[in-house]
Amino acid sequence: MSLLTRRRLLHRAALSATAAGAARAGLTGAGAAGTAASTAALVAGCGATPDPDGDPAPHGPLRFPPGFRWGAATSAYQIEGAAKEDGRGASVWDTFSHTPGRTRNGDTGDAAADHYHRYAEDLDLMRDLGLHSYRFSISWSRIQADGSGRPNQRGLDFYRRLVDGLHERGIAPMATLFHWDLPQTLQDAGGWENRDTAARFAEYADIVFRALGDRVPDWLTINEPKTVVQNGYIWGHHAPGRQDPDAAYLVAHHLQLAHGLAVRALRATGAKTRIGPALNLHPCYPADDTPEASAATRLYDGYENRLYLDSILKGAYPQDVLADLGPDSRLARGIRDGDLKIISSPVDLVAVQYYTPIYVTGQGDTVRRWPTSEASWQQLYPEGMYDILTRVTRDYGTIPLTITENGLPCPDTLAADGTVDDTARIGFLRDHFAAAHRAIRDGVPLESYHVWSLLDNFEWAEGYDQRWGLVYVDYPTQRRVLKRSAHWYRTVIRDNGL
Structure with a gap:
């Protein structure tokens, strides 16, 4: 890696830290016209006055195709x-969150939303919302405490x-x-x-595939490898820091290799189920x-998107990124014969996670064009949903796509009457649903x-300060309360549209 590239990557980290500090000080980007402006106006108040019919900024009516699935x-x-x-x-997140100064307020995931004990109650909430699909993850260390060896039957039984x-x-x-x-x-x-971690991941995947088999119709391999790369190894504000x-x-290469090995592991079981990556684009x-x-x-764009899309769907890393990193980079030296063939093992779907656009200057820095949410990195631009979906289809063909994360944090509070009025989240979701609808039409x-997220939860380095859920969690009591957005979303699901 060239010294210039190293400086550029670390400069991005510094810019990110500056942006986060500005957001905590209450600063946001400039306003704009169109759906981004309407979303921004709602989010600015996170509880803005609704329209006379009870919902902000109606688009309607927009109907999604028959069989379209709504989830969380x-x-x-x-x-x-x-x-x-x-x-x-x-796990690395147990260690990271228990390290002083790593998370806001010293919060950890020790209790989180207590879903392990309350999963049946949460399943009933999903049923009452009318969800068609539920996207969740499996804890590797619950299946293999040390990341290898015999599986933990109690962990498998939970899933x-x-x-x-x-x-049911x-x-x-x-x-x-x-x-x-x-x-x-494994982190130790x-x-x-360590390249061996990808092999251990394939063994873990095989255990889970054989335990759950065709009972899971859709499998996702690695969630947001880019976030592990950037937040965990460049910026340092996620595990392992x-x-x-x-x-x-x-690390990016080994995560991609693990993805490909897991795809092959599923094929080897003979299970009649689908598999693909989950990429934040x-x-x-x-x-x-x-x-x-x-x-x-x-x-x-090469670092943000093509590094992951090209390797999985085209069997090659983008040449401009490889050239920028240089022939002596650890990525270049870590690629072995046959690796890209493994990474590009055919997949059945691609999961897209959209939160924010990026605007790049001629110097390679980034600027904010739109207002941000409580998450300082999230610019509010629904049109980006349309652009990234159409781009994937245009550049990589008609592989099935699913949105597996899209959502908004709000300072939700439980009112005296036991309700949570998150009008801003409704407006945000409505605008993004409309952008997705237009992409389908095109x-x-x-x-x-799948809306992020079903429940308020431990939001990584932000601890419990940010609430992203459709369902409010009162952490001291673990009581669940459907927010206004959850009631609205139930209607969207029932009507299959807006």
């Missing part, structure tokens, strides 16, 4: 709790009960194998910098009309949409 998403460490029960081992409960309520399970909670024992042996760009892109736009901004945006094979 969660992840294991963020909701399960029971961190030391029934044979579960420690069997969860999957059976979903089927007419909800399709969509399971993610890895959502950032690497067993700590080098983590994702490193700031080492040289290591980061070797950020549409990248030039900040101005200069040739320099256009060129910088192309490279930025030929995108989008099958389903």
Whole structure:
């Protein structure tokens, strides 16, 4: 990796930290016209005055295709709790969150939303909302405490009960194998910098596939490998908390290799079920009309999107990214013969997670064009949903797509009458649903949409300060309360549209 590239990557980390500080100080980007402006106006108040019919900014009517599936998403460490029960081992997030100064207020996922004990109640909530699909993740350290060896039967039994409960309520399970909670024992042996971790992941995947088999119709391999790379190894504000760009892109390669090995492991079982990656994709736009901004945006897109899409769907890493990293980078030196063939093992679907656009200057820096949510990194631009979906279809063909995360944090509070009025979230979701609808109309094979998230939960480094859920969780009592957005979403599901 060149010194220039290393400096650029670390500079991005500094810009991210500056943006986060500005957001906590109450600063936001400039306003704009169209749906982004309407969403921003709602979010600015996070409880703005609704329209006379009770919902903000109606589009209607928009009807989705017959058979379109509506769902919600969660992840294991963020909701399960029971961190030391029934044979579960420690993960990198247990270690990270228990390290002073790593998370807001010193929060941990030890209890989270206590889903491990309250899963039946949560399944009933899903049924009452009318969900067609539930996307969740499996805790690797609950299946193999140390990341290898004999499986923990109590862990497998929990996920069997969860999957059976979903089927009993007419909800399709969509399971993610890895959502950032690497067993700590594997991290101690080098983590994702160690190529052997990809092999251990394939063994873990095989255990889970053989335990749950066709009971899970859709499998996702690695959730947001880019977030592990950037947040965990460049910026350092996620586990394992490193700031080492040289290591980061070797980690990217091993995560991609683990994905491909898991795809092959599923095929080897003979299960008649589908599998694909879950990628957070950020549409990248030039900040101005200069040739320099256009060129910088192309490279930025390589790091944000093509590094993962091209390797999985085209069997090659983008040449501009490889050239920028340099022939002596750990990524370049870590690629072995046959790796890209494994990584590009044919998949059945691609899960897209959309939260924010990125605007790039001619110097390769980023600027904010739209107001942000409580999450300082999230610019509010629903049109980005349309752009990224159509881009994937245009550049990679008509592979089935599913949205597995899209949502908004709000400072939700429980009112005296026992309700939670999150009008802003309704407006946000309505605008993004409309953008997805337009993408379908223009030929995108989008099958389903999973709102992030079902429950308020442990939001990684932000602890419990940010609430993303359709369902309010009163953490001291673990009481669940449907927010206004949940009642609205139930109507969307019933009507299959807006």
